[in-house]
Structure formats: C-alpha cells, structure tokens
Amino acid sequence: MASESRRALPGYSEVFPEAGFNAFVGPVWRADDGAHYVFDVREVHLNGGGTLHGGMAMALADIVMGRTVRDALEGARALTISLSCDIVAPAKAGERITGRATITKRTRTIVFIAGELKVADRVILTATGIWKILGDG
Numbered sequence: 001m002a003s004e005s006r007r008a009l010p011g012y013s014e015v016f017p018e019a020g021f022n023a024f025v026g027p028v029w030r031a032d033d034g035a036h037y038v039f040d041v042r043e044v045h046l047n048g049g050g051t052l053h054g055g056m057a058m059a060l061a062d063i064v065m066g067r068t069v070r071d072a073l074e075g076a077r078a079l080t081i082s083l084s085c086d087i088v089a090p091a092k093a094g095e096r097i098t099g100r101a102t103i104t105k106r107t108r109t110i111v112f113i114a115g116e117l118k119v120a121d122r123v124i125l126t127a128t129g130i131w132k133i134l135g136d137g
Contacts, residue, residue: 012038015067025056028063034071037064037099041091051090052097052124057117058085061127064099065115069131072103078111082130089124091117097124109133 012029015037016022024045029038039060047053062083069078091097101115110130117125 009038015063025059025063028060030067035100037067039097039099041093041095041097043093046093051092054087057087057091057125058083058127060097060099061085061115061117061125062129064117065101065113065127065129066131068101068103068115069111069113072106072111073133077134078131079134080129081132083127084129085125085127087125089119089122091119091124095119104128 009029011032013032014026015028015030016026018026027039031037041052045052045056062080065083066078066080097117097119099115099117101113103111103113105112110132113129113131115127115129116123117127
C-alpha cells in the first residue's frame with residue numbers, strides 16, 4: 001500500500017509500521033521534538049458524507065494520547081481504559097490534522113490525559129482519557 005502519502009516528512013518519524021489496522025489508519029507522523037503528531041486525511045479515511053470518519057478521528061486521538069503516555073513512561077507499557085471524545089468539526093480529504101496531548105495527572109498505576117486534533121487553527125476533536133500502567137515493556 002505504499003503511496004505518495006507515505007513519503008517521509010522532514011523533521012518527523014512515522015509512528016508505526018504499515019501492517020494490519022495501521023495500514024488503514026496511517027501514516028501518522030510524530031515531530032522529532034515530540035511536540036505534536038500529524039496525519040493527512042486520505043479518501044480511505046472518509047465516511048459516506050465525504051468527511052473524516054468519526055471512528056478514524058477517535059483512533060487518531062487514541063494514537064496521539066497513547067504515544068504521549070508511552071513517551072512519559074520511558075519504557076513502561078500502558079493501555080487505554082477510558083477514552084472520551086467530542087467531535088466538534090469535520091475534516092476533509094487532503095487536510096492535515098495536527099494532534100497534541102497533555103498528561104493532566106499521573107499516579108503510580110494510572111495516567112490521566114487530555115488531547116485535541118486540529119486542522120490549522122480549527123479544533124475538530126477534543127478528548128480525555130485514562131491509561132492503566134502495566135509495567136516494563
């Protein structure tokens with residue numbers, strides 16, 4: 001499924017390999033400084049109405065937030081136990097989404113996090129989540 005959209009972006013690294021579900025989700029790119037993620041909406045990501053499918057937007061939020069948790073845990077594993085999303089605006093094919101997340105609280109076993117997805121300055125999704133820390137990788 002290699003395509004033009006999978007070409008490396010300068011200053012970014014691809015988040016995961018193109019396999020299984022990820023072949024349809026991605027590519028998702030992480031800024032080398034870890035500050036944000038980017039995702040280009042392709043035709044395969046659209047719903048019947050011609051905008052980004054809500055499930056795809058939520059999957060992208062889970063990726064951005066989950067990777068932010070993973071980075072903060074420095075090798076420990078964690079999994080999503082709760083993810084609440086509000087889709088507030090549509091995105092169309094060809095638009096670039098930027099995702100950011102911030103850990104709001106961390107305990108010994110739980111991480112609380114908030115995130116958002118934007119197209120330019122327009123917020124398209126807000127999310128909060130809870131990740132369970134499982135231990136070392």
